[in-house]
Amino acid sequence: MKAITLDNITKTYDKGKVLAVDKASFELEQGETFGLIGPDGAGKTSIFRVLTTLLLPDGGNATVAGYDVVKQYELIRNCIGYMPGRFSLYQDLTVEENLNFFATIFNTSIEENYELIKDIYVQIEPFKTRRAGKLSGGMKQKLALCCALIHKPVVLFLDEPTTGVDAVSRVEFWEMLKRLKYQGITILVSTPYMDEAALCDRIALIEGGKILSIDSPANTVKKYPGKLFAVKSANMHRLLHDLRDYEGTRSCFTFGDSMHLSFKQDSDNAVSTLTNYLTGKGQQQLEITEIPAGIEDYFIRITEKQNEQHSHTS
């Protein structure tokens, strides 16, 4: 049995005027950590709400833990954990009261499943008498994860658990997920941070309600067509303009301390021709290196066409 199946799920809002999810299909194996990667408004949360039985889809079928999301929603609700994007615990209950509350409504107790949350809970236990509303972002996140886990769900839904969280806390959060994975829990997680994609078993890239690619992170970046180069110079700001003006440039984007460039044609002399052009423009300390594409490079590449259409039509 698959942990999650999604078959041509469509969801619209505003009497069909807004298409949020457009015939999305994917499947999760049991124990898999699957990432839904895309920007705000891509349709990630709508998919989460359909799967957690909070929204009815307009079309298509979906199952979670073998149960149908429309007909067997009660069974699904008993066996999943859901951490919504917006902090949804009771702000005026303490850490411990929140956890007790969620344990009780699922007919269990903190003690019964303590093993599962122990690693995470010990970090917030010193503050167990503090009201949830008074916690910092990182601690709220940990408490929310504990509350989503306390009834030992078979599938865990995490909707943007790391948005607005700093780079160090994000690394820690993914460490926690890795430990949950070893306990056999299936995890569907969404994130707008492309660098987190590498930590999933498989990822789906999503934009404008459409699933654009489903594969392992390693295979996803291998699908990048053509070569990619990192270009650096002493004057990066002007370099961007020069590269965008260059007639051989297919696309050029800033990536941290370098520009990522792809040529219209990957000919043998593409790099030397570009070097001459840039030197002629007065660019100094030039470095042009071929590099492997990352998830973000691939995402930009496959969404490019949509963006072009967007800027022309809207």
Next chain:
Amino acid sequence: MSNIAIQADKLTKRFDDFTAVDAITFDVRQGEIFGFVGANGAGKTTAMRILCGLSIPTSGTATVAGFDVYKDAEKIKKNIGYMSQKFSLYEDLTVMENITFYAGIYGLSNQEIKDRGAELLTRLGIEHEAKTFVASLPLGWKQKLAFSVAVIHRPKIVFLDEPTGGVDPVTRRQFWDLIYEAADRGITVFVTTHYMDEAEYCNRVSVMVDGRIDAFDTPANLKKKFSVESMNEVFYQLARGAKRKAD
């Protein structure tokens, strides 16, 4: 001192026995893109609130656009712009209504609002969208509009509080084009972000840890100092040692 936009000297803010901002000293030059990064809870928001004239420090000194944070908070507010991803435009007002509202708040005259509003729409190429509700604009446009509105009163400094959170990779980069253009026009840009690749785009970066500024230099110098390849690693090395990150 006219080329200094922000100057902070041992700036400190305490809440009871908790030192949120611990004697930070730094300066931001006119026209500079200044990256203000730090872990959650490091004290960034508190420091930024002081610099925006919204909170009085406990001790130390600071001037923003030449105005003292203790005495001239109101003048600071008039001379800065502010934008964040969380709060920027009113979705249920039209493009022009948002422009009029913000320009009005900043005290621009009706004539100025009309002129600069038209100029802004032309520059962004959205003249025909003046009567469109902001809610129905594509995200990339919303971002550009929010930024342009934040500088409509031509402030000396603009504070950008995580302006690109959750934004798609292309729009995020287009937003930085706007930041560069503003800096070219002489506007000082003070920006916070959780994307460490964006820290690389700043002229100088300060990294806050436990209320202190533990590093403050150009991205190139910081990487050299920590012997690493990226700002992400610089940040990780510094923030990993934070004691109060869990709180």
